[in-house]
Amino acid sequence: MTPTTSGGRHATPEQSLAPQGVWAEFKDAVALRTVGLILGVLLLQLAFVLSYVGAFHAPTPHRIPVGVVAASASSAGQSAATQTAAGLNALPAYPIDARVVADEGSARSLIERGDLSAALVINGTSTQDTLLVASGGGASVVSAVTEVFTEVASGQGRTLVAQDIVPLQSGDGRGLTGFYLVIGWIVGGYLVAALLGVAAGSRPANPRRAYFRLAAIVPYSILSGLGGALIVDQVLGALTGHFMALWWIGALLVAAAATVTMAFQVLFGVIGIGLTVLVFVILGNPSAGGAYQAPLLPAFWRSLSSALPNGAGTDAVRRIVYLGSNGISSHLLVIAAYVVIGAVVAAGASHLHHRRGAAPASPLQAP
Known part of the structure; x- marks a missing residue:
């Protein structure tokens, strides 16, 4: 029997088969497995955005290892180094993991080996201290450490001069x-x-x-x-x-x-x-x-x-x-x-x- 339309008119074979043919063609062109793969790609794409933005949107220093050195070997100098290290370790969110180092030579050696990211050398005769850093060990870490120490020094009425002892190569x-x-x-x-x-x-x-x-x-x-x-x-x-x-x-x-x-x-x-x-x-x-x-x-x-x-x-x-x-x-x-x-x-x-x-x-x- 010839199919009819809702208005009583006879439908052509193309009209009666068109919806089914389009759907079959769609399923053939976009198979269920293909849909699954597309959804997988979408998830990977969103995970990419989440991972990169999540990692980089708010970099915050966390327990960066630094040394504190007293320029003077006197008991007063060592006491100042110990107090400074304790104050740094008590900073909110713990950006610094500070420890007292015996002398500047030892601090330099530890930085050059990568055991420390920086070292603060406290000057006992003036208000200007020295911050030893190693940009070769991580330029962003140097920036973060310098920012933290500059803020701390400013709050104590002191100034800071940075010295890069492991600089980056000129082409890096x-x-x-x-x-x-x-x-x-x-x-x-x-x-x-x-x-x-x-x-x-x-x-x-x-x-x-x-x-x-x-x-x-x-x-x-x-x-x-x-x-x-x-x-x-x-x-x-x-x-x-x-x-x-x-x-x-x-x-x-x-x-x-x-x-x-x-x-x-x-x-x-x-x-x-x-x-x-x-x-x-x-x-x-x-x-x-x-x-x-x-x-x-x-x-x-x-x-x-x-x-x-x-x-x-x-x-x-x-x-x-x-x-x-x-x-x-x-x-x-x-x-x-x-x-x-x-x-x-x-x-x-x-x-x-x-x-x-x-x-x-x-x-x-x-x-």
Whole structure:
């Protein structure tokens, strides 16, 4: 029977099928899985905004380690240093973690090693004190410390002169070169792993292919570390004098990002790329201590700083270039742990999928 319209007129076949055809075409063009992926992208986007703005919108110093030194070794001088340190530790919100240091030479040594961010040398014969700082250890920390000490000195009727004993290299504007170098290495690491997944399926067809992919990461990491070190040293002269150390920490960072990305892809398919972005971009970059070092970040991002390759790598590069490589062992262990765990998980998950007889996920299939 020919369908009719509400007014009794006969409807054409095109009119009767049009709504159903449009809906079917829409479902074909925008599948339920596609909607899910779009929602996932939206969540990542909002998480990006929340993480970056949350980390950077109100930088506040938190227990920055500083020393207090009496220029005079007399009992009066030592008493003044002790009282000053106690007053600094009692400031609201605890911006400073102050301790008395025996003499100026010891304070300089601790700053040059990165154990202290600054030191106040109290002048016993005038009202002008000296603040020893290290912009190479973190320019934003120096600004925060200088602001706190200037305010305290002003309240006591004293003046302050700052002396930078670990200055930035001339090509390292605002001390951000190391941060961007680390970010470049990490981006290269997760992009090469994602590319391998897109080219031949998120999950390798068998464990042997997983090992091939892991092996391919090795020369890429070495070349990437070499390229980054060449650019910042020989090409641009931004960070000079530490070429070999930068090369190999760069290779380690690239390998960390690549193996973790591969592990996520083997475990979760194409969704693993989104998880990689979450770890390395949304959480890793704002907590890395680039524009604002860890002591100026809110508690959540501060706690992540040295636990992720971004922050561990950024502080390691800063310490290699400016602080005599002191304190980098823990950072190297963190980065190496990501390499090892990522490789083990990627290989182990590939074996598990193969034993279960799971078909490899194509780049556009659900995991």
